[in-house]
Amino acid sequence: MTPDITSAYERRCHLLMRLAYPPRFREFRGAELLSTLLDLAEPGQHHPTMRDCVDVLRGGFMLRLREHPPLWYWLPYQMFDFRLPWRYRWWARDDIQGRFFLERRLIFGALIYGLYFALAQSTLPYWIPGLMFGVAYLLSLLTKASMRRKRLAKYEFHPDGTSYVYVPRSPVVRPANEADEHPPL
Incomplete structure (x- = not known):
C-alpha cells in the first residue's frame, strides 16, 4: 500500500476502534487490533470492509456490555x-x-x-x-x-487515571538457629 492509502486506512481504523472500544482497551490492545486490521487490508483498499467494521463494532459492544455493572x-x-x-x-x-x-x-x-x-x-x-x-x-x-x-x-486512581501501585510487604524471615529453638519439654 502507498503511504497515503495506509494513513487514510489507518485513520479510518482508528475511528472505528474509537467508536467501538473503551479507551482502556485501546490503550492496552489497540496496537494489536490495528495491526490485525492493517494485515487484513487488500492492496489499494481505502477503508475497512463492511464485514470488518461489523466485527469490530460487535466486539466492542460485547466488551462494553460484559464490563458494565449490573x-x-x-x-x-x-x-x-x-x-x-x-x-x-x-x-x-x-x-x-x-x-x-x-x-x-x-x-x-x-x-x-x-x-x-x-x-x-x-x-x-x-x-x-x-x-x-x-x-x-x-x-x-x-x-x-x-x-x-x-x-x-x-477507586484508587491518580488524577491522570493511573492506578495506585500496591506493593505488598514481605514477611520478615529470620534464619533458624539454635538460640531461637525452644528446647523440648
Missing part, C-alpha cells in the same frame, strides 16, 4: 454516588474520565428529579426545573476537576 450496582452509583464493587473499578475509571461525564450525571439527575416533580404534580412554574438544572450545571462546572479527582481517588 443495574442493581449501576443505579445507586449514578443516583447517590455509591461505590461500585472492586470488579467494576476500571469501568468506573472509564466512566469518570469519559467525555461528558458531568453532563451524563446532571441529565440523569434531572430525569430523576423531573420524574419526581411530574409525579408529585407540583404547582411550580414550568421554568423552575430548567432554572434549577442550569444553576446546578454552572456550579458543577466550577468543581468539575475536583469532582473527578475525588471520584478517581475513591
Whole structure:
C-alpha cells in the first residue's frame, strides 16, 4: 500500500476502534487490533470492509456490555454516588474520565428529579426545573476537576487515571538457629 492509502486506512481504523472500544482497551490492545486490521487490508483498499467494521463494532459492544455493572450496582452509583464493587473499578475509571461525564450525571439527575416533580404534580412554574438544572450545571462546572479527582481517588486512581501501585510487604524471615529453638519439654 502507498503511504497515503495506509494513513487514510489507518485513520479510518482508528475511528472505528474509537467508536467501538473503551479507551482502556485501546490503550492496552489497540496496537494489536490495528495491526490485525492493517494485515487484513487488500492492496489499494481505502477503508475497512463492511464485514470488518461489523466485527469490530460487535466486539466492542460485547466488551462494553460484559464490563458494565449490573443495574442493581449501576443505579445507586449514578443516583447517590455509591461505590461500585472492586470488579467494576476500571469501568468506573472509564466512566469518570469519559467525555461528558458531568453532563451524563446532571441529565440523569434531572430525569430523576423531573420524574419526581411530574409525579408529585407540583404547582411550580414550568421554568423552575430548567432554572434549577442550569444553576446546578454552572456550579458543577466550577468543581468539575475536583469532582473527578475525588471520584478517581475513591477507586484508587491518580488524577491522570493511573492506578495506585500496591506493593505488598514481605514477611520478615529470620534464619533458624539454635538460640531461637525452644528446647523440648
